[in-house]
Amino acid sequence: MAEPRRTWAGWLRPDSRAADAVVTxxxxxxxxxxxxHSSTSYDGLGAGAGLLASLVMTVALYWRRSRPVASAVVIYxxxxxxxxxxxEIVVADLLIPVALxxxxxxxxxxxxxAALAGALLxxxxxxxxxxxxxxxxxxxxVIVTAAVVVxxxxxxxLRRSRLERVETLVERARRLEIERDQQAQIATAAERARIAREMHDVVAHSLSVVIAQADGGRYAAAANPDAAVRALTTISQIGRDALADMRRILGVLRDPTGGEEAGTVAPQPVDADLDTLVEQVRGSGVRVSLVRLGDSRPLPPGAGLSxxxxxxxxxxxVLKHAGPTAAATVMLQWLPTRLVLEVNDDGRGAAASSDGAGHGLVGMRERVTLFGGTxxxxxxxxxxxxxxxxIPLPPAPATMAGPPPPLQPAAWPAPEGHR
Known part of the structure:
Protein backbone atom coordinates (compact mmCIF):
# COMPACT_ATOMS: atom_id res chain seq x y z
CA MET A 1 0.00 0.00 0.00
CA ALA A 2 1.50 3.32 -1.09
CA GLU A 3 2.01 6.01 1.51
CA PRO A 4 -0.38 8.96 1.24
CA ARG A 5 1.09 12.06 -0.39
CA ARG A 6 1.94 14.87 1.96
CA THR A 7 0.51 18.26 1.11
CA TRP A 8 2.28 21.56 1.61
CA ALA A 9 0.06 22.16 4.64
CA GLY A 10 1.38 18.94 6.16
CA TRP A 11 5.00 19.76 5.49
CA LEU A 12 4.68 23.32 6.84
CA ARG A 13 2.54 22.71 9.89
CA PRO A 14 3.72 24.82 12.85
CA ASP A 15 5.22 21.89 14.76
CA SER A 16 7.24 20.42 11.86
CA ARG A 17 10.99 20.60 11.34
CA ALA A 18 10.36 21.92 7.84
CA ALA A 19 8.62 24.94 9.36
CA ASP A 20 11.67 25.54 11.56
CA ALA A 21 13.89 25.44 8.50
CA VAL A 22 11.67 27.93 6.67
CA VAL A 23 11.73 30.28 9.68
CA THR A 24 15.53 30.05 9.77
CA HIS A 37 25.50 45.18 6.61
CA SER A 38 25.14 47.07 9.91
CA SER A 39 28.25 45.33 11.27
CA THR A 40 30.40 47.00 8.62
CA SER A 41 29.86 50.34 10.38
CA TYR A 42 32.16 49.16 13.17
CA ASP A 43 35.90 49.04 12.89
CA GLY A 44 38.29 46.14 13.13
CA LEU A 45 37.39 43.38 15.56
CA GLY A 46 33.89 44.78 16.15
CA ALA A 47 32.93 44.39 12.49
CA GLY A 48 34.06 40.76 12.40
CA ALA A 49 32.37 39.97 15.69
CA GLY A 50 29.10 41.54 14.50
CA LEU A 51 29.20 39.62 11.22
CA LEU A 52 29.88 36.26 12.86
CA ALA A 53 27.34 36.85 15.64
CA SER A 54 24.66 37.74 13.09
CA LEU A 55 25.10 34.41 11.31
CA VAL A 56 25.35 32.31 14.49
CA MET A 57 22.32 33.90 16.15
CA THR A 58 20.18 33.43 13.05
CA VAL A 59 21.14 29.80 12.44
CA ALA A 60 20.54 28.97 16.12
CA LEU A 61 16.84 29.66 15.55
CA TYR A 62 16.52 26.26 13.86
CA TRP A 63 16.81 24.52 17.24
CA ARG A 64 14.56 26.96 19.14
CA ARG A 65 11.93 24.23 19.79
CA SER A 66 13.88 20.97 19.64
CA ARG A 67 16.74 22.26 21.87
CA PRO A 68 15.46 25.55 23.31
CA VAL A 69 18.04 25.86 26.10
CA ALA A 70 21.03 25.35 23.80
CA SER A 71 19.55 27.71 21.20
CA ALA A 72 18.98 30.45 23.80
CA VAL A 73 22.48 30.02 25.25
CA VAL A 74 24.06 30.38 21.78
CA ILE A 75 22.02 33.50 20.94
CA TYR A 76 22.69 35.13 24.30
CA GLU A 88 27.37 47.25 20.52
CA ILE A 89 24.12 46.77 18.57
CA VAL A 90 23.33 44.73 15.44
CA VAL A 91 20.00 43.88 13.80
CA ALA A 92 20.33 40.25 14.91
CA ASP A 93 19.81 41.39 18.53
CA LEU A 94 16.08 41.33 17.70
CA LEU A 95 16.37 37.54 18.06
CA ILE A 96 16.97 37.80 21.82
CA PRO A 97 13.22 38.20 22.61
CA VAL A 98 12.52 35.33 20.18
CA ALA A 99 14.97 33.11 22.05
CA LEU A 100 13.42 34.18 25.37
CA ALA A 114 17.17 32.45 33.77
CA ALA A 115 16.61 33.73 30.22
CA LEU A 116 14.31 36.48 31.55
CA ALA A 117 16.94 37.59 34.07
CA GLY A 118 19.66 37.54 31.41
CA ALA A 119 17.57 39.61 28.97
CA LEU A 120 16.73 42.19 31.65
CA LEU A 121 20.38 42.38 32.62
CA VAL A 142 16.14 50.43 29.43
CA ILE A 143 12.35 50.88 29.70
CA VAL A 144 11.60 49.98 26.09
CA THR A 145 13.89 46.95 25.92
CA ALA A 146 12.70 45.70 29.31
CA ALA A 147 9.08 46.05 28.18
CA VAL A 148 9.82 44.05 25.02
CA VAL A 149 11.55 41.38 27.11
CA VAL A 150 8.63 41.09 29.56
CA LEU A 158 0.86 31.66 27.54
CA ARG A 159 2.19 29.33 24.85
CA ARG A 160 3.61 26.99 27.47
CA SER A 161 0.28 26.90 29.31
CA ARG A 162 -1.57 26.02 26.12
CA LEU A 163 0.91 23.28 25.22
CA GLU A 164 0.62 21.76 28.70
CA ARG A 165 -3.16 21.85 28.50
CA VAL A 166 -3.14 20.12 25.12
CA GLU A 167 -0.67 17.53 26.43
CA THR A 168 -2.91 16.89 29.44
CA LEU A 169 -5.93 16.39 27.21
CA VAL A 170 -4.01 14.01 24.96
CA GLU A 171 -2.77 12.01 27.95
CA ARG A 172 -6.28 11.86 29.41
CA ALA A 173 -7.66 10.66 26.08
CA ARG A 174 -4.96 8.01 25.89
CA ARG A 175 -5.74 6.77 29.41
CA LEU A 176 -9.46 6.71 28.69
CA GLU A 177 -8.78 4.67 25.56
CA ILE A 178 -6.65 2.21 27.56
CA GLU A 179 -9.32 1.94 30.26
CA ARG A 180 -11.99 1.41 27.61
CA ASP A 181 -9.97 -1.39 26.01
CA GLN A 182 -9.32 -2.97 29.41
CA GLN A 183 -13.00 -2.83 30.33
CA ALA A 184 -13.90 -4.36 26.98
CA GLN A 185 -11.40 -7.18 27.55
CA ILE A 186 -12.72 -7.81 31.06
CA ALA A 187 -16.31 -7.83 29.82
CA THR A 188 -15.37 -10.17 26.98
CA ALA A 189 -13.57 -12.57 29.33
CA ALA A 190 -16.51 -12.56 31.77
CA GLU A 191 -18.98 -13.23 28.96
CA ARG A 192 -16.83 -16.03 27.57
CA ALA A 193 -16.62 -17.61 31.02
CA ARG A 194 -20.40 -17.34 31.45
CA ILE A 195 -21.07 -18.92 28.05
CA ALA A 196 -18.51 -21.64 28.74
CA ARG A 197 -20.24 -22.48 32.03
CA GLU A 198 -23.65 -22.64 30.37
CA MET A 199 -22.44 -24.82 27.51
CA HIS A 200 -20.52 -27.11 29.85
CA ASP A 201 -23.51 -27.60 32.13
CA VAL A 202 -25.94 -28.24 29.27
CA VAL A 203 -23.69 -30.54 27.27
CA ALA A 204 -22.16 -32.47 30.16
CA HIS A 205 -25.48 -33.16 31.87
CA SER A 206 -27.31 -34.09 28.68
CA LEU A 207 -24.57 -36.39 27.42
CA SER A 208 -24.24 -38.09 30.81
CA VAL A 209 -27.96 -38.90 30.84
CA VAL A 210 -27.81 -40.06 27.23
CA ILE A 211 -24.85 -42.34 27.94
CA ALA A 212 -26.52 -43.79 31.03
CA GLN A 213 -29.73 -44.47 29.12
CA ALA A 214 -27.87 -45.96 26.16
CA ASP A 215 -25.89 -48.33 28.39
CA GLY A 216 -29.00 -49.39 30.29
CA GLY A 217 -31.05 -49.86 27.14
CA ARG A 218 -28.33 -51.95 25.54
CA TYR A 219 -28.19 -54.39 28.44
CA ALA A 220 -31.99 -54.53 28.81
CA ALA A 221 -32.80 -54.86 25.11
CA ALA A 222 -32.55 -58.66 25.04
CA ALA A 223 -34.59 -59.38 28.18
CA ASN A 224 -36.97 -56.39 28.21
CA PRO A 225 -37.57 -54.70 24.85
CA ASP A 226 -39.94 -52.22 26.50
CA ALA A 227 -37.09 -50.93 28.69
CA ALA A 228 -35.00 -50.35 25.58
CA VAL A 229 -37.86 -48.40 24.00
CA ARG A 230 -38.19 -46.24 27.12
CA ALA A 231 -34.44 -45.63 27.11
CA LEU A 232 -34.52 -44.55 23.48
CA THR A 233 -37.47 -42.27 24.19
CA THR A 234 -35.58 -40.65 27.05
CA ILE A 235 -32.47 -40.26 24.89
CA SER A 236 -34.55 -38.61 22.18
CA GLN A 237 -36.14 -36.17 24.62
CA ILE A 238 -32.85 -35.30 26.31
CA GLY A 239 -31.22 -34.74 22.92
CA ARG A 240 -34.00 -32.40 21.82
CA ASP A 241 -33.80 -30.43 25.07
CA ALA A 242 -30.01 -30.11 24.81
CA LEU A 243 -30.28 -29.03 21.18
CA ALA A 244 -32.84 -26.38 22.13
CA ASP A 245 -30.56 -25.10 24.89
CA MET A 246 -27.59 -24.94 22.55
CA ARG A 247 -29.65 -23.09 19.93
CA ARG A 248 -30.71 -20.59 22.58
CA ILE A 249 -27.12 -19.96 23.67
CA LEU A 250 -25.85 -19.64 20.10
CA GLY A 251 -28.80 -17.43 19.20
CA VAL A 252 -27.82 -14.98 21.92
CA LEU A 253 -24.27 -14.95 20.53
CA ARG A 254 -25.44 -14.25 16.98
CA ASP A 255 -28.04 -11.64 17.87
CA PRO A 256 -26.37 -8.19 18.30
CA THR A 257 -29.30 -7.01 20.46
CA GLY A 258 -28.51 -9.70 23.06
CA GLY A 259 -31.56 -11.89 22.56
CA GLU A 260 -33.85 -13.52 20.08
CA GLU A 261 -37.26 -12.37 18.91
CA ALA A 262 -39.97 -11.97 21.52
CA GLY A 263 -41.72 -15.15 22.37
CA THR A 264 -39.00 -17.49 21.05
CA VAL A 265 -36.69 -17.59 24.10
CA ALA A 266 -37.55 -20.11 26.77
CA PRO A 267 -37.14 -18.97 30.38
CA GLN A 268 -33.94 -20.01 32.11
CA PRO A 269 -34.33 -22.76 34.71
CA VAL A 270 -34.40 -21.73 38.38
CA ASP A 271 -34.42 -23.42 41.79
CA ALA A 272 -38.14 -24.17 41.40
CA ASP A 273 -37.28 -26.49 38.48
CA LEU A 274 -35.18 -28.85 40.60
CA ASP A 275 -38.08 -31.29 40.74
CA THR A 276 -38.00 -31.62 36.96
CA LEU A 277 -34.23 -32.04 37.00
CA VAL A 278 -34.36 -34.72 39.68
CA GLU A 279 -37.13 -36.54 37.81
CA GLN A 280 -35.07 -36.44 34.64
CA VAL A 281 -32.03 -37.93 36.37
CA ARG A 282 -34.20 -40.48 38.10
CA GLY A 283 -35.47 -41.57 34.67
CA SER A 284 -31.90 -42.46 33.72
CA GLY A 285 -31.83 -45.15 36.40
CA VAL A 286 -30.24 -43.31 39.34
CA ARG A 287 -32.11 -43.24 42.64
CA VAL A 288 -32.41 -39.55 43.45
CA SER A 289 -34.52 -37.85 46.10
CA LEU A 290 -35.18 -34.16 46.69
CA VAL A 291 -35.64 -32.63 50.14
CA ARG A 292 -36.71 -29.03 50.72
CA LEU A 293 -36.33 -27.44 54.15
CA GLY A 294 -37.53 -24.01 55.27
CA ASP A 295 -39.75 -21.46 53.60
CA SER A 296 -38.66 -20.41 50.12
CA ARG A 297 -38.53 -16.75 49.14
CA PRO A 298 -37.39 -14.72 46.12
CA LEU A 299 -33.72 -15.01 45.21
CA PRO A 300 -31.44 -12.31 43.82
CA PRO A 301 -31.35 -12.13 39.99
CA GLY A 302 -29.38 -15.05 38.59
CA ALA A 303 -29.16 -16.94 41.88
CA GLY A 304 -31.94 -19.34 40.94
CA LEU A 305 -30.16 -20.28 37.72
CA SER A 306 -26.90 -20.80 39.62
CA VAL A 318 -23.07 -38.74 40.16
CA LEU A 319 -23.98 -40.24 36.78
CA LYS A 320 -20.38 -40.18 35.59
CA HIS A 321 -18.42 -41.19 38.68
CA ALA A 322 -20.58 -42.63 41.46
CA GLY A 323 -21.20 -46.02 39.91
CA PRO A 324 -24.25 -47.91 38.57
CA THR A 325 -25.82 -48.68 41.97
CA ALA A 326 -25.31 -45.28 43.61
CA ALA A 327 -28.15 -43.28 45.16
CA ALA A 328 -28.17 -39.51 45.63
CA THR A 329 -30.00 -37.00 47.82
CA VAL A 330 -30.53 -33.35 46.93
CA MET A 331 -31.21 -31.07 49.90
CA LEU A 332 -32.31 -27.44 49.46
CA GLN A 333 -32.43 -25.63 52.79
CA TRP A 334 -33.66 -22.06 53.31
CA LEU A 335 -32.05 -20.35 56.28
CA PRO A 336 -32.59 -16.75 57.50
CA THR A 337 -29.42 -15.41 55.90
CA ARG A 338 -28.37 -18.03 53.36
CA LEU A 339 -29.50 -20.77 51.01
CA VAL A 340 -27.83 -24.16 51.28
CA LEU A 341 -27.75 -26.67 48.43
CA GLU A 342 -26.25 -30.04 49.28
CA VAL A 343 -25.95 -33.06 46.99
CA ASN A 344 -24.80 -36.34 48.59
CA ASP A 345 -24.29 -39.74 47.02
CA ASP A 346 -23.18 -43.12 48.35
CA GLY A 347 -21.07 -44.04 45.38
CA ARG A 348 -17.34 -44.59 44.94
CA GLY A 349 -16.30 -41.29 46.55
CA ALA A 350 -12.51 -40.98 46.71
CA ALA A 351 -12.12 -44.14 44.62
CA ALA A 352 -13.98 -42.64 41.66
CA SER A 353 -12.05 -42.15 38.45
CA SER A 354 -11.43 -38.64 37.11
CA ASP A 355 -11.40 -37.37 33.56
CA GLY A 356 -8.71 -34.87 34.54
CA ALA A 357 -10.59 -31.82 33.23
CA GLY A 358 -12.06 -30.52 36.47
CA HIS A 359 -14.20 -27.88 34.70
CA GLY A 360 -17.32 -28.86 36.60
CA LEU A 361 -16.02 -27.82 40.03
CA VAL A 362 -14.49 -24.67 38.56
CA GLY A 363 -17.81 -23.67 37.05
CA MET A 364 -19.72 -24.37 40.28
CA ARG A 365 -17.26 -22.34 42.31
CA GLU A 366 -17.45 -19.43 39.86
CA ARG A 367 -21.25 -19.40 40.09
CA VAL A 368 -21.19 -19.36 43.89
CA THR A 369 -18.46 -16.71 44.02
CA LEU A 370 -20.59 -14.35 41.93
CA PHE A 371 -22.97 -14.06 44.91
CA GLY A 372 -20.32 -14.06 47.63
CA GLY A 373 -21.01 -17.67 48.63
CA THR A 374 -18.87 -20.71 49.33
CA ILE A 391 -25.36 -18.51 48.92
CA PRO A 392 -25.93 -15.46 51.18
CA LEU A 393 -29.49 -14.10 51.17
CA PRO A 394 -31.12 -10.93 52.48
CA PRO A 395 -32.48 -11.38 56.02
CA ALA A 396 -35.82 -13.16 56.20
CA PRO A 397 -38.89 -11.07 57.18
CA ALA A 398 -39.60 -10.91 60.92
CA THR A 399 -43.01 -12.53 60.44
CA MET A 400 -41.49 -15.80 59.29
CA ALA A 401 -41.36 -18.70 61.62
CA GLY A 402 -38.13 -19.60 63.29
CA PRO A 403 -35.70 -21.33 60.95
CA PRO A 404 -34.92 -25.00 61.28
CA PRO A 405 -31.59 -25.83 62.87
CA PRO A 406 -28.78 -25.85 60.32
CA LEU A 407 -27.47 -29.15 59.13
CA GLN A 408 -24.10 -30.15 60.47
CA PRO A 409 -22.03 -31.37 57.52
CA ALA A 410 -19.79 -34.35 57.92
CA ALA A 411 -16.08 -33.79 58.38
CA TRP A 412 -14.38 -32.79 55.15
CA PRO A 413 -11.13 -34.33 53.98
CA ALA A 414 -8.23 -32.06 53.15
CA PRO A 415 -7.95 -32.88 49.40
CA GLU A 416 -10.74 -31.91 47.01
CA GLY A 417 -11.92 -34.29 44.34
CA HIS A 418 -11.57 -33.40 40.64
CA ARG A 419 -14.84 -33.75 38.83
Missing part, protein backbone atom coordinates in the same frame (compact mmCIF):
# COMPACT_ATOMS: atom_id res chain seq x y z
CA UNK A 25 15.88 30.81 6.06
CA UNK A 26 13.54 33.80 6.35
CA UNK A 27 15.47 35.03 9.39
CA UNK A 28 18.74 34.79 7.47
CA UNK A 29 17.30 36.86 4.63
CA UNK A 30 15.40 39.40 6.73
CA UNK A 31 17.66 39.71 9.78
CA UNK A 32 21.10 38.27 9.09
CA UNK A 33 21.74 40.13 5.85
CA UNK A 34 20.85 43.59 7.27
CA UNK A 35 22.72 42.67 10.43
CA UNK A 36 25.85 41.89 8.43
CA UNK A 77 26.40 34.29 24.17
CA UNK A 78 26.76 35.61 20.62
CA UNK A 79 24.99 38.86 21.58
CA UNK A 80 27.27 39.34 24.60
CA UNK A 81 30.38 38.53 22.54
CA UNK A 82 29.75 41.07 19.80
CA UNK A 83 28.85 43.71 22.44
CA UNK A 84 32.10 43.15 24.34
CA UNK A 85 34.20 43.07 21.15
CA UNK A 86 33.04 46.46 19.95
CA UNK A 87 29.82 45.95 17.95
CA UNK A 101 9.94 33.29 24.08
CA UNK A 102 11.09 29.91 22.76
CA UNK A 103 12.95 28.80 25.88
CA UNK A 104 10.03 29.91 28.09
CA UNK A 105 7.46 28.05 25.97
CA UNK A 106 9.41 24.86 25.18
CA UNK A 107 12.17 24.61 27.77
CA UNK A 108 12.21 23.88 31.52
CA UNK A 109 10.84 26.50 33.86
CA UNK A 110 14.24 27.35 35.35
CA UNK A 111 15.60 28.05 31.89
CA UNK A 112 12.78 30.51 31.16
CA UNK A 113 13.41 32.38 34.40
CA UNK A 122 21.28 42.92 28.95
CA UNK A 123 18.73 45.76 28.76
CA UNK A 124 20.36 47.40 31.77
CA UNK A 125 23.87 46.99 30.32
CA UNK A 126 22.73 48.47 27.02
CA UNK A 127 21.12 51.41 28.80
CA UNK A 128 24.21 52.05 30.91
CA UNK A 129 26.41 52.03 27.81
CA UNK A 130 24.20 54.63 26.18
CA UNK A 131 23.78 56.64 29.38
CA UNK A 132 27.38 57.78 29.36
CA UNK A 133 26.38 60.24 26.64
CA UNK A 134 22.68 60.91 27.29
CA UNK A 135 20.89 60.01 30.55
CA UNK A 136 17.37 60.40 29.16
CA UNK A 137 18.11 58.18 26.18
CA UNK A 138 19.62 55.61 28.54
CA UNK A 139 16.44 55.46 30.68
CA UNK A 140 14.21 55.24 27.62
CA UNK A 141 16.32 52.42 26.20
CA UNK A 151 6.11 40.88 26.71
CA UNK A 152 8.13 38.10 25.03
CA UNK A 153 8.38 36.22 28.32
CA UNK A 154 4.62 36.60 28.95
CA UNK A 155 3.78 35.29 25.49
CA UNK A 156 6.07 32.34 26.13
CA UNK A 157 4.21 31.57 29.36
CA UNK A 307 -28.61 -23.12 42.12
CA UNK A 308 -30.11 -25.13 39.27
CA UNK A 309 -26.80 -25.39 37.38
CA UNK A 310 -24.84 -26.39 40.48
CA UNK A 311 -27.34 -29.14 41.23
CA UNK A 312 -27.30 -30.20 37.58
CA UNK A 313 -23.50 -30.46 37.56
CA UNK A 314 -23.44 -32.35 40.86
CA UNK A 315 -25.99 -34.90 39.58
CA UNK A 316 -24.04 -35.18 36.33
CA UNK A 317 -20.98 -36.10 38.37
CA UNK A 375 -18.56 -24.16 47.82
CA UNK A 376 -17.24 -27.32 49.45
CA UNK A 377 -16.83 -30.50 47.44
CA UNK A 378 -15.06 -33.74 48.21
CA UNK A 379 -15.40 -37.37 49.26
CA UNK A 380 -17.36 -38.11 52.45
CA UNK A 381 -15.75 -39.85 55.39
CA UNK A 382 -18.13 -42.84 55.25
CA UNK A 383 -18.01 -43.19 51.46
CA UNK A 384 -19.62 -41.30 48.66
CA UNK A 385 -19.25 -37.70 47.60
CA UNK A 386 -20.72 -34.41 48.76
CA UNK A 387 -21.19 -31.01 47.13
CA UNK A 388 -22.34 -28.21 49.45
CA UNK A 389 -22.99 -24.68 48.20
CA UNK A 390 -24.03 -21.76 50.41
Missing amino acids: VVAVLVIAVPSI AAALAHFVLGA YSVTAHGPRWAGR GSLILGVSIGMADLSSSAAT VAWSLGL VYRICQEALTN LLAGPRAGGGYRVRAE
